[in-house]
Amino acid sequence: MTRVLVVEDDPQLVRALKINLQARKFDVEAAPDGGSALRLAAARKPDVIVLDLGLPDMDGIEVIKGVRSSSKVPILVLSARHTSEDKIRALDAGADDYVTKPFSMDELLARLRAATRRQAEPDGRADDVTVITTDGFSIDLPAKKVRRGDRTVRLTPTEWHLLEILVTHPGHLVSQQQLLLEVWGPTYSENTNYLRVYMAQLRRKLEADPSHPRYLITEPGMGYRFEP
Structure with missing residues (x-):
């Protein structure tokens, strides 16, 4: 209990x-x-x-x-x-x-x-998980591949990097600053518009209804989380 x-x-x-x-x-x-x-x-x-x-x-x-x-x-x-x-x-x-x-x-x-x-999960990460499967799509981390049904979803390197950070912290809030630092580097620490653009692109590719996301969740003013 x-x-x-x-x-x-x-x-x-x-x-x-x-x-x-x-x-x-x-x-x-x-x-x-x-x-x-x-x-x-x-x-x-x-x-x-x-x-x-x-x-x-x-x-x-x-x-x-x-x-x-x-x-x-x-x-x-x-x-x-x-x-x-x-x-x-x-x-x-x-x-x-x-x-x-x-x-x-x-x-x-x-x-x-x-x-x-x-x-x-150790330290809140899913490092021991190699394939993440949801009802909408699957992510093969070692192969860096995403599939929806029987088709492969093509992601840019930046989209993949952003998605990889989120899915290896399932259910965990990842701050805007952390994402900007890890994906784009310290020079872009204030460019939150980058995150909005790329998250919108990921939702269009992965979510059944991008305007009401099920998996890629925004916490306004703070960051994003992946809900498996």
Whole structure:
């Protein structure tokens, strides 16, 4: 059973989360503040942490840093803070995902499932996987080939490089800056329009409905993720 530590000081929200998560066979424990969260994270070794940033005794960013000093447990931030700056601070501190309040329980559950899947893979990467198969297409990493049905999808070297980075971090947010640095180099670190153009091209080639992508997901202002 997946163990979830919910770090939240709103008793009504904690109760709602417990009811919904326990109904789906999660084992749930709650901490009302950052100090309790750090103690429970160290003692109970949860499989995933759901963390509010606005805690009574410390900022949630400090909790992330404290957990990250000794653990790689997935941390999913659940916060009313909506700005890109808050999201980037949390992700840079070591959070794996960020959901803003109010939120859909279905979305939260999907993010939790993705977080626990990533935890089962070393360092969040799929390095031991050579062929990635989805309902829409397959990717042969060693051969650098993509197929949709019975036909080969022709990608440019830049499209391939971008796709390869995303699919070897399944379910993981890859920041705009990381993609620009790895694909184009430091000179292009501010050229986010490059990413928009190339992601649009990849979606036209791989997605059944490019305007509503299923696999190549945009996190506005932050980056992109591949959802298998």
